[in-house]
Amino acid sequence: MSSFCPAHEHLSRRAFLKGALVTAGGLTVPNWGGLFHSQSIAAEAAKQGKRCILLWMNGGASQIDTFDMKPGRPTGGPFRPIATRVPGMQVCEYLPKMAQHADKLAVIRSMRTSEPDHPGGIYLMHTGFRPLVNVSHPELGAMAAKYLGKEGSDLPSFVRMGPTGNAGAGFLGPKYQPFSLGREGRLPYFTDSSLSAEAEERRKNLWRFMEEGFAREHHAEPFEAHRSAKEQTWRLLRARSAFDISKEWEKYRDLYGASDFGRGCLLARKLIESGVPFVEIGQDNYDSHADNFVCHKASLRVLDPAWSGLLQDLHDRGLLQDTLVVWMGEVGRTPSINNRAGRDHFVRGWTVVLAGGGIKGGATYGATDADGKDVKENPVTEGDLFATIYTALGINPRAKHFVGTRPIWATPEGARPVREILS
Secondary structure (H helix, E strand, O other): OOOOOOHHHOOOHHHHHHHHHHHOOOOOOOOOOEEOOHHHHHHHHHHOOOEEEEEEEOOOOOOOOOOOOOOOOOOOOOOOEEEOOOOOOEEEOOOHHHHOOHHHEEEEEEEOOOOOOHHHHHHHHHHOOOOOOOOOOOOHHHHHHHHHOOOOOOOOOEEEEOOOOOOOOHHHOHHHOOEEEOOOOOOOHHHOOOOOHHHHHHHHHHHHHHHHHHHHHOOOHHHHHHHHHHHHHHHHHHOHHHHOOHHHHHHHHHHHOOOHHHHHHHHHHHHHHOOOOEEEEEEOOOOOOOOHHHHHHHHHHHHHHHHHHHHHHHHHOOOHHHEEEEEEOOOEEOOOOOOOOOOOEEOOOEEEEEEEOOEOOOEEEOEEOOOOOOEEEOOEOHHHHHHHHHHHOOOOOOOEEEEOOEEEEOOOOOOOOOHHHEO
């Protein structure tokens, strides 16, 4: 077993504090994210109480082995389709629990996107834009934090765990950066203070006294940003119980499945219920250039209880009607099976699934041809998908931002929401 952990799991004290400082209330950067009428638009969107959970399939899940199966075709593979609660909609045999929630799903089977490799695809499917040299676009989570978050909240507005995005807040600025956790969603040990509450309060008061004296002679904006961010860090630590699912896990383990991904989905539900507007949970092991069917069988057995448990739990608590759940990765996988029993990257016709708030359940949109090699009807671009997601969340997909004096819209020019799956 390797003694090293992947970069997305590494969390030092400094990284934790930095994430806390910039996530929910800290830095203000001139000309970053200057939105036309931003305060009124964000306030109106936040009133709707919309939330979003992104289930990120890192590496790119195979559409043909999940929601766009091709039984009996040369590209079909060994997995069998099973019926769902929706007549005519079939899914993979290793998603039996999700089959019972098909009436909540809108399956887009005609994604045609423009970035076939991992870094570019991850950026594209988190922002809706291809990577550019001179512009860093914000991720979906940062946009949700801006428009759906509540100013002054103790909790971050954008939380993610496991393998996830690579763009962050982009031009929206550090205030909307993601607050990142490891796979299990646990806060690091050093967030529990070794001092008594009284000693902690004395330390805070001393810090405030020193900062107030410094502020009287130093009025630069970064200094004030640092002070407000520090206060936000303390407020976050006061609210850290929202990240603790140890008491609930025994009750919900069978519903979500005994896995890190299942724990992440339960934590996502708890955070959404606590007022966090956007949570992303990543699941690995889908980049199956070899042994595609072994990889997918193992991964789907983790995904099925976690995803279905999340939908059921949200529904039972009355949260699903206002919570959009998005299932996607950066690419699909080739219809053809290579000489290592694998499927490679594919962007000419793949699948994304939406459920919950703002979405018509029991729907399919678009189709690929008989072998899944191309879109047969109703192609959907990355821009169309993001316009659909933003519309479901009550965010204007044509909201205008300025980077310096340059206007940049929330979605690419020509992007259109898929109205057929919107409720």
